[in-house]
Amino acid sequence: MTTILEVEQLRTRFRTDSGVVSVVDGVDFFIRAGETLGVVGESGCGKSVTSLSIMRLLPPNGSTEGSIRFNGKNVLALSEKEMQGVRGNEIAMIFQEPMTSLNPLHTVGKQIEEAVMLHRKVTKAEAKERAIAMLKAVGMPRAEEIYGEFPHQLSGGMRQRVMIAMAMSCDPKLIIADEPTTALDVTIQAQILDLMRDLKEKTGTSIMLITHDLGVVAEMCDRVIVMYAGQVVEETDVDTLFDSPKHPYTIGLMNSIPELDEEREYLETIPGAVPLPYQMPVGCRFAPRCSQAIAICHEKPPELLQLDNQKCRCWLYAKEGEQA
């Protein structure tokens, strides 16, 4: 399988009043054609900033270093005009809150058309046809009527379908979905996840699915990266991740969620909280919260090590590697 996106040593910094803070710090990952990569982590781990860096949608005080190669192109070296040809066309994005990402003053039909007209040489009538076809493809009932409706007339689930229709309208090679179902109820979430799986199978597009919900990861993803404090701490296929997670943070995360089909008196917890970007520990960034931390963890930052079935950023496994 070909690699569609390759991110190497991505570093994203923001200039703030309290100095320059590094929000994403040396992130490496790749996405193959047709696969779904899950990006997991809690708030502040840098997962959304990573996606905004790929789309080059950072606010003016943000800057990016490293390499982002998409389909053979170096995204960071593209001119703004070239980037506009990529955004919404080759890489599309679905955001968490569909109400704030749709324009309340335009009909949903017009907003989908806009994306099509921007990237394809089509007439207005063809664009309209495409918009209605897309609304049908995402399972909208009464697609012709909804074409002329405004976002506020639709429910949350319907709005998210519109966002997906818009994202899919130019047949992108990669869709970045940032918490696409977090704002939705579970029964609606199940509908949307089902739809995304369906569309992926039909079109063969790759998906980068950013989420904090391990259940969603288990159901949707082929491979997963786990992020903590701006770094990738574990990377593996989805089965290995759930069968034998290696990083203490991944393990802690898994044990701290209550499961529907399990009965546990107490949940395991990860003590403390995520460190602030300008107060990063010198050694491993997870060490202050880690129950297995050893001396070196507090002194030197670990590398992302290649293990048998996965990559893991943890000193505990470095030792194993040396002995072997």
Add this chain to the structure above:
Amino acid sequence: MTTPLLEVKGLQQHFPIKGGFLKRTTGHVKAVDGIDLTVYPGETLGIVGESGCGKSTTGRTILRLLEPTAGEVWFDGKDLAKLPKEEMRVMRRNLQMIFQDPYASLNPRMTIKQILMESLMVHNIGTKAEREKVIEEIIQVVGLRKEHLNRHPHDFSGGQRQRIGIARALVVKPKLIIADEPVSALDVSIQSQVLNLLKDLKKEFNLTLMFISHDLSVVKHLCDRIAVMYLGRIVEIADKRTLFENPSHPYTRALLSAVPVAKPRQKRERILLTGDLPSPANPPSGCTFHPRCPYATETCKTQVPSLSDIGKGQLVSCHLVQSGELIR
């Protein structure tokens, strides 16, 4: 059978929809439309449902943070719904609330000590020295330190703020605490800390808790009995084990099957509901779930089902389950 601590009968909360030039009432949003439930001392009753089903409104109406449209709320031998305002204010010492958003529910200008002290002063509990002692104890019970008392809410993380919210509810030693989505705004690793704290407190203080949440796995973890709400009504209520092993209402089944499980190898059968939640201003006739129900019959479209016992204290509001047509 123990006597219930709280008994809610036929509780309704209808919000008027005003429109037009003279702002006349043109209709009602039936947020809570006839709810019966009982909470026994020492138990944790979970209320689950999707957004807009009226679960939060139920909690607020019981505490009279919203004046109920109709119904009775029996607590400690008194009908809270009919209590004069002043008596209700005194009564709230026994009924406390923990809110969802730990950022919005703490006054940013007050120190933690002032926030906790306020609760005690409003209810005239203890002398100044006694209050200080109680506060110092309670802050440690929820896992914070005495030094934290002089700080302001902005000095704390989300999880710590929720601990303060819990301390504020606990400090007056209430008989019932209503917790409205207390962990939904928190990250999972922090959420588990707060859930464990609640579990400890339940044991230590023999707390009676009404736990409102949209997250089924969280409710399952913490609650003894669970009520499932849909469009302002309870569709099923049962003890935890029965509900999860033998969900009976078609909505409960769909809800349980919709929760993503963190086991990639496990392929489950999923009941996908079509359509969205109907508007509570104009609920469907008969059983309000019938437009989305895969089993709905003609009866369901016309007749409103009632909540009745199908055995083992499991109450279900569904014609088909009650008549035995839907095999459980």
